[in-house]
Amino acid sequence: MSQVQAAGEVSARKMFGEYGLYCDGKMVGTICDDQLFIKMNEPGKAFAEGHYHEASPYDGAKAALQIKADKLEDVAWLSELVRLSAEALPAPKAKKASKAAKG
Numbered sequence: 438m439s440q441v442q443a444a445g446e447v448s449a450r451k452m453f454g455e456y457g458l459y460c461d462g463k464m465v466g467t468i469c470d471d472q473l474f475i476k477m478n479e480p481g482k483a484f485a486e487g488h489y490h491e492a493s494p495y496d497g498a499k500a501a502l503q504i505k506a507d508k509l510e511d512v513a514w515l516s517e518l519v520r521l522s523a524e525a526l527p528a529p530k531a532k533k534a535s536k537a538a539k540g
Contacts, residue, residue: 447460447519449468452467453495455467455468455469455495456468456469458473460519462529463527463529465522465523465526466501466519466522467494467498467501469494472494472504473504474494474502475489475504475518475522476502476522477491477499478525478526479525480521481502481518481522481525484518488504488507488508488514489502489503489505490502490505491503504518
């Protein structure tokens with residue numbers, strides 16, 4: 438998490454035994470098998486050119502930017518990639534209130 442400290446409000450949530458990476462409330466990627474995958478988008482691809490492979494983080498998942506190991510400790514670079522990717526993604530959809538919460 439410290440590698441993306443300058444990207445914005447960053448958090449990780451445990452999901453299916455791996456982690457989802459969030460920036461400013463948007464899911465920007467996943468951490469699977471100790472690999473970082475950032476959601477595919479044009480600003481992220483352009484910024485990360487030469488420093489990623491297109492790969493799926495798990496079976497059945499959409500292809501993502503699998504960041505090469507040599508960039509995982511570059512705080513400024515990684516923070517900028519996460520920030521650009523978050524800006525390019527749409528805002529999360531509002532969750533509908535459950536029937537139990539409606540009373």
